[in-house]
Amino acid sequence: xxxxxxxxxxxxxxxxxxxxxxxxxxxxxxxxxxxxxxxxxxxxxxxxxxxxxxxxxxxxxxxxxxxxxxxxxxxxxxxxxxxxxxxxxxxxxxxxxxxxxxxxxxxxxxxxxxxxxxxxxxxxxxxxxxxxxxxxxxxxxxxxxxxxxxxxxxxxxxxxxxxxxxxxxxxxxxxxxxxxxxxxxxxxxxxxxxxxxxxxxxxxxxxxxxxxxxxxxxxxxxxxxxxxxxxxxxxxxxxxxxxxxxxxxxxxxxxxxxxxxxxxxxxxxxxxxxxxxxxxxxxxxxxxxxxxxxxxxxxxxxxxxxxxxxxxxxxxxxxxxxxxxxxxxxxxxxxxxxxxxxxx
Amino acid sequence: xxxxxxxxxxxxxxxxxxxxxxxxxxxxxxxxxxxxxxxxxxxxxxxxxxxxxxxxxxxxxxxxxxxxxxxxxxxxxxxxxxxxxxxxxxxxxxxxxxxxxxxxxxxxxxxxxxxxxxxxxxxxxxxxxxxxxxxxxxxxxxxxxxxxxxxxxxxxxxxxxxxxxxxxxxxxxxxxxxxxxxxxxxxxxxxxxxxxxxxxxxxxxxxxxxxxxxxxxxxxxxxxxxxxxxxxxxxxxxxxxxxxxxxxxxxxxxxxxxxxxxxxxxxxxxxxxxxxxxxxxxxxxxxxxxxxxxxxxxxxxxxxxxxxxxxxxxxxxxxxxxxxxxxxxxxxxxxxxxxxxxxx
DNA sequence: ATACATTATGCTAACGTTAGCACGAAGGGT
DNA sequence: ACCCTTCGTGCTAACGTTAGCATAATGTAT
Numbered sequence: 001x002x003x004x005x006x007x008x009x010x011x012x013x014x015x016x017x018x019x020x021x022x023x024x025x026x027x028x029x030x031x032x033x034x035x036x037x038x039x040x041x042x043x044x045x046x047x048x049x050x051x052x053x054x055x056x057x058x059x060x061x062x063x064x065x066x067x068x069x070x071x072x073x074x075x076x077x078x079x080x081x082x083x084x085x086x087x088x089x090x091x092x093x094x095x096x097x098x099x100x101x102x103x104x105x106x107x108x109x110x111x112x113x114x115x116x117x118x119x120x121x122x123x124x125x126x127x128x129x130x131x132x133x134x135x136x137x138x139x140x141x142x143x144x145x146x147x148x149x150x151x152x153x154x155x156x157x158x159x160x161x162x163x164x165x166x167x168x169x170x171x172x173x174x175x176x177x178x179x180x181x182x183x184x185x186x187x188x189x190x191x192x193x194x195x196x197x198x199x200x201x202x203x204x205x206x207x208x209x210x211x212x213x214x215x216x217x218x219x220x221x222x223x224x225x226x227x228x229x230x231x232x233x234x235x236x237x238x239x240x241x242x243x244x245x246x247x248x249x250x251x252x253x254x255x256x257x258x259x260x261x262x263x264x265x266x267x268x269x270x271x272x273x274x275x276x277x278x279x280x281x282x283x284x285x286x287x288x289x290x291x292x293x294x295x296x297x298x299x300x301x302x303x304x305x306x307x308x309x310x311x312x313x314x315x316x317x318x319x320x321x322x323x324x325x326x327x328x329x330x331x332x333x334x335x336x337x338x339x340x341x342x343x344x
Numbered sequence: 345x346x347x348x349x350x351x352x353x354x355x356x357x358x359x360x361x362x363x364x365x366x367x368x369x370x371x372x373x374x375x376x377x378x379x380x381x382x383x384x385x386x387x388x389x390x391x392x393x394x395x396x397x398x399x400x401x402x403x404x405x406x407x408x409x410x411x412x413x414x415x416x417x418x419x420x421x422x423x424x425x426x427x428x429x430x431x432x433x434x435x436x437x438x439x440x441x442x443x444x445x446x447x448x449x450x451x452x453x454x455x456x457x458x459x460x461x462x463x464x465x466x467x468x469x470x471x472x473x474x475x476x477x478x479x480x481x482x483x484x485x486x487x488x489x490x491x492x493x494x495x496x497x498x499x500x501x502x503x504x505x506x507x508x509x510x511x512x513x514x515x516x517x518x519x520x521x522x523x524x525x526x527x528x529x530x531x532x533x534x535x536x537x538x539x540x541x542x543x544x545x546x547x548x549x550x551x552x553x554x555x556x557x558x559x560x561x562x563x564x565x566x567x568x569x570x571x572x573x574x575x576x577x578x579x580x581x582x583x584x585x586x587x588x589x590x591x592x593x594x595x596x597x598x599x600x601x602x603x604x605x606x607x608x609x610x611x612x613x614x615x616x617x618x619x620x621x622x623x624x625x626x627x628x629x630x631x632x633x634x635x636x637x638x639x640x641x642x643x644x645x646x647x648x649x650x651x652x653x654x655x656x657x658x659x660x661x662x663x664x665x666x667x668x669x670x671x672x673x674x675x676x677x678x679x680x681x682x683x684x685x686x687x688x
Numbered sequence: 689a690t691a692c693a694t695t696a697t698g699c700t701a702a703c704g705t706t707a708g709c710a711c712g713a714a715g716g717g718t
Numbered sequence: 719a720c721c722c723t724t725c726g727t728g729c730t731a732a733c734g735t736t737a738g739c740a741t742a743a744t745g746t747a748t
Binding site: 048053059060064078089091094098137221250254275276278281 | 345388390391392393394395397398403404405408412413414416419420422423426427430433435436437438439440442447450451453454455456457458459477478481565594597598601619620621622623624625626
């Protein structure tokens with residue numbers, strides 16, 4: 001690897017001069033600058049940020065810690081962050097926690113060994129104590145999920161309101177047996193969504209046993225399939241279903257398609273998130289659209305500004321984006337009992 | 345930030361001893377090691393890889409340069425890489441080129457300033473000269489797309505064979521007016537897929553004007569929608585359509601759904617890649633499945649091994665994975681002319 | 689010519705870590 | 719007592735870069 005020293009020796013000048021010429025220091029003559037730049041380019045010189053960091057410069061790397069990049073929520077976020085950060089000269093380090101706090105911790109250890117400038121994290125349900133300690137050392141921002149121990153910098157969506165709205169829509173249609181399929185309650189988002197579901201039932205004046213919640217592992221397509229299969233076999237099966245995660249929705253749609261369940265005649269469904277396939281699934285999936293893109297952009301801008309202004313202006317910050325119900329064809333007025341499938 | 349020096353001062357020993365204790369050097373007594381580890385843990389010491397790199401250690405960061413993480417091809421790849429690399433203690437740097445060679449170059453410059461240990465890249469159509477020079481400095485691997493200037497280390501799928509198979513399926517069904525929608529020919533994958541399409545027509549004994557190809561920008565959902573809209577309005581519209589990218593497929597499916605085109609009665613369609621929504625679209629999309637996951641794993645393992653064994657064992661390496669046609673319901677025997685839509 | 693700015697460049701130290709060499713202390717054999 | 723080995727530790731230099739201070743070279747006013 002070429003260093004400033006190599007350039008200096010070739011030109012018969014000192015390393016300081018080379019360094020200053022490359023940094024466009026006004027004290028260096030234009031002639032020298034030109035010669036240095038020329039040589040640097042010819043020799044394929046690339047500055048060593050590791051060395052620069054040793055002299056106190058901060059890194060230009062921001063880490064994104066998420067459960068799984070294959071989830072379109074997270075890939076959208078990664079994309080928006082990457083795009084916004086590239087413009088500011090920052091690079092993105094991607095770490096997948098797989099919703100496992102030990103994996104999360106291992107990643108954070110590596111990230112801090114690499115001295116990342118900042119971290120954007122969708123934390124696991126209960127981050128490890130050491131993870132919390134590590135994060136305290138750099139500007140960081142929680143995304144979607146929020147854990148109190150990680151501080152109050154948080155960007156998220158209004159999970160409670162999103163599920164309240166979705167459920168209220170079904171209640172308004174007259175459904176009285178509504179099931180909710182969601183992530184685990186120990187996840188802050190899971191708890192909020194469940195609360196939203198319950199709130200809507202209560203506000204709709206439905207009895208306690210009108211709603212039932214099936215909670216499972218986060219982000220599991222298979223759990224969605226399995227849960228909906230189980231639900232439909234029950235004697236007093238629900239007439240409507242609300243979903244609490246993208247992955248669950250994907251699983252449920254697949255299962256309903258395969259079983260040939262007639263939606264919305266047999267079952268009304270409200271999905272979570274919006275994917276390309278949701279619009280052409282069956283009668284079109286009524287679903288909760290979330291402004292993920294805007295949120296990610298906001299996130300990126302916040303962190304960029306935070307990293308550029310040295311002073312620690314870390315007041316508590318929280319930004320909540322509302323979701324909005326996208327009405328398509330998968331919901332219909334409720335009946336007392338779920339109708340039998342039509343005979344072919 | 346805590347350094348080995350801080351630990352040394354606190355314990356009244358030298359930095360060398362601290363360094364060696366943390367590295368588990370056999371020359372250090374167990375008692376001292378214990379004290380050092382204790383202190384390091386208490387003080388929240390995190391080793392500084394930048395400093396270590398200055399002493400010749402290589403970085404533990406591998407870069408992934410792709411067009412757009414939102415494409416499920418690439419997010420699957422990122423996931424597999426990340427998973428495999430985490431096990432070996434490597435971190436993943438994510439860079440999106442947006443299929444723009446200048447963006448690609450800017451990313452590569454930053455990546456090399458950060459001294460990434462290796463690069464896995466889905467190159468743009470014609471990478472910048474400087475990009476080529478930069479890449480030569482580290483172990484790198486081309487993925488899916490292959491540009492001769494970037495060396496012969498390449499993992500990809502058999503694009504030619506994939507499209508040959510898909511098209512042959514339509515030819516076998518008796519279609520004689522088949523359209524292909526794909527990425528630009530200047531992209532190596534685009535050219536190969538187009539060749540595969542043409543090969544199948546030739547092998548099927550069809551005349552030259554039996555097939556027509558519409559090439560557009562890479563990874564454009566909108567181009568897919570627009571192109572299929574245009575195609576269907578033509579007087580002598582094709583009776584079958586083969587797609588040459590995931591994004592195009594997504595666009596086409598959306599457009600066909602919205603226009604209410606009856607598939608496969610009015611039009612037979614073979615998609616590219618496999619997404620959750622493809623199975624429940626219309627009659628189920630017959631599509632070309634590609635072993636992306638296996639390929640990404642192979643990629644990760646190759647690079648990990650390459651990075652662990654110092655000697656430059658860079659013989660030319662190429663691994664080609666075959667695709668396989670997934671038969672669902674979107675193709676039917678061809679007719680002379682495209683039937684009119686049924687009246688409601 | 690001398691003194692004084694001004695301009696362009698060089699020297700040195702420092703960042704945190706590690707590897708090589710050196711050193712002191714202890715123990716065993718003569 | 720001596721030498722020799724072994725063990726545990728410390729000192730120093732080096733990695734590539736940059737900031738502070740020093741110095742050399744030029745120009746300008748006296």
